[in-house]
């Protein structure tokens with residue numbers, strides 16, 4: 216794999232709320248995403264996944280840390296030119312296809328909106344042609360351009376969201392739960408589309424999802440996040456083969472498998488953060504085997520090392 | 525299910541919608557027996573009619589929808605003849621209750637969760653005041669909300685997604701229904717919370733002797749909760765059987781296609797299987813087997829005549845001409861043979 220990072224997130228913090236209600240939704244998160252790879256972000260509801268995505272596309276303000284895209288910090292105030300560059304190159308497919316499409320606009324407007332904002336000089340004809348191609352690219356008919364979002368099924372709407380991102384020809388796409396509301400077959404279609412586009416256009420993805428069977432299938436590396444902190448990060452194969460952090464273990468044990476006998480005999484492993492003795496013995500972020508990182512204190516590191524042998 | 529007592533009997537149900545002067549047929553003569561105390565899952569493509577089918581048991585069809593044939597027998601009554609809200613009130617919540625996908629849309633954001641449960645209790649049961657409040661707190665404890673008497677006065681937005689879904693379940697069981705229908709109860713939740721909610725539902729089912737019907741796209745969830753599985757396609761149940769029968773020995777080509785699309789069966793770097801074509805147009809009459817146009821293994825007769833049910837075992841049947849004694853032998857796709865061996869023991873717990 217080409218090991219040039221396209222995106223570097225360093226000690227990222229994002230805070231919400233005012234006064235004594237202020238809290239860190241993202242608390243010191245660091246990771247790199249390499250060109251052409253699919254990087255997965257998994258973790259419980261409310262752990263800060265969407266917030267990280269929104270911070271990268273500059274929708275959430277960064278309270279601390281850096282976000283470096285193609286070698287340049289994009290986290291603070293930017294010149295017009297740079298802002299525009301970020302908008303063009305980084306696109307986000309939003310979590311909820313029902314809520315994220317403007318109900319009153321027709322599909323062609325929805326898809327071309329970003330393009331119109333970016334480049335006012337393009338002619339109507341050029342734009343129409345690009346919308347036409349964007350629709351074909353995601354397996355929709357060009358005729359759909361003049362319809363409204365509510366006239367589509369969930370899977371089709373999700374693809375409209377994807378077309379809207381792709382028309383910008385970004386280098387980097389943040390896909391936030393792009394498939395959770397879809398049935399298995401449409402889910403497979405959307406995943407295939409993302410994979411094919413990656414091959415064809417050398418795209419890089421940050422893929423956020425609850426469904427770990429999908430994460431296992433589509434990502435190259437995964438970070439597991441718990442309450443705003445990354446607790447484990449590794450190449451996908453390694454993480455699923457040798458999960459070390461108890462939260463990762465509980466996540467993996469909870470994946471429902473399509474096998475009734477196995478499912479009915481399964482025992483849940485529930486993670487309780489109180490099992491760590493972090494006050495006396497604080498954790499460190501260490502590389503425990505090549506490319507496999509985990510948050511652990513001395514005692515845990517010894518235990519994990521033994522387990523890896 | 526050794527001793528089988530039917531609690532709900534749906535026979536040849538037809539449900540239609542009026543849409544801009546046209547008629548759409550969402551449920552096409554579907555039949556289903558639900559047994560007391562069982563846990564049944566309904567699976568199938570988006571738009572195949574799972575929600576419409578179950579909503580019709582509770583009088584919750586949208587205004588433009590209507591029942592155009594068939595029966596829904598529940599305790600000696602035929603619910604398909606119910607027209608007035610007054611009649612439905614006796615069924616809804618009290619006999620048959622529903623948990624919807626979006627907890628936020630089924631909770632009132634302006635009322636405390638305790639009050640919402642208390643009101644439901646008072647609407648259906650003969651208790652008031654202090655004792656209905658006590659009952660509400662007991663139910664909150666039952667669904668796993670700790671410090672329930674304190675949490676009684678919280679508003680929905682003060683709860684996490686998983687906790688809100690517990691509250692929705694609390695409201696659903698507050699009036700002791702006999703049947704609980706859960707429509708995508710865990711889709712918005714992460715896997716650990718999903719697993720906890722499923723365990724909760726299973727525990728409540730035992731405790732209250734509930735009959736549960738699950739609707740979900742997640743076949744892992746189905747494997748976890750269901751005794752029996754019904755597979756829906758274009759408004760009809762095309763296959764039904766015990767969970768093991770449907771997962772390990774599926775017979776309908778649509779069930780084959782559905783199982784083949786599982787991400788767990790995908791190989792890294794290769795495309796996942798996905799079903800070709802589009803579902804049938806429900807505004808038009810469907811001829812033969814509705815899945816035939818998308819079925820690479822379709823027989824000639826599939827395009828002409830609607831198949832009846834063929835039994836595979838006393839508990840397993842499917843509507844496909846492939847099961848006709850005169851049909852040629854067609855094997856299911858390789859990938860989904862031996863699903864049990866595929867997952868069994870693959871990862872140790």
Ligand SMILES: Nc1ncnc2c1ncn2[C@@H]1O[C@H](COP(=O)(O)OP(=O)(O)OP(=O)(O)O)[C@@H](O)[C@H]1O
Pocket residue numbers: 231232240258259260261262263264265266267685714
């Ligand atoms: N605009 C906001 N104002 C205040 N709090 C917020 C805001 N956006 C997010 N939060 C809070 O930040 C935390 C992280 O939320 P986020 O949406 O990033 O979680 P997530 O990991 O994407 O969860 P899910 O899996 O449910 O989508 C949550 O506690 C959430 O309530």
Ligand SMILES: Nc1ncnc2c1ncn2[C@@H]1O[C@H](COP(=O)(O)OP(=O)(O)OP(=O)(O)O)[C@@H](O)[C@H]1O
Pocket residue numbers: 369398541542543548550568569570571572573574575576577586587588589806
């Ligand atoms: N109020 C309505 N007016 C017109 N058509 C409707 C209405 N409600 C549902 N339908 C149609 O009835 C069919 C069945 O819908 P239903 O909601 O039962 O699907 P479903 O199987 O629950 O799908 P999903 O998995 O996406 O929830 C669909 O084609 C849908 O478009």
Ligand SMILES: [Mg+2]
Pocket residue numbers: 264265266310391
């Ligand atoms: Mg999110």
Ligand SMILES: [Mg+2]
Pocket residue numbers: 574575576707
């Ligand atoms: Mg539905």
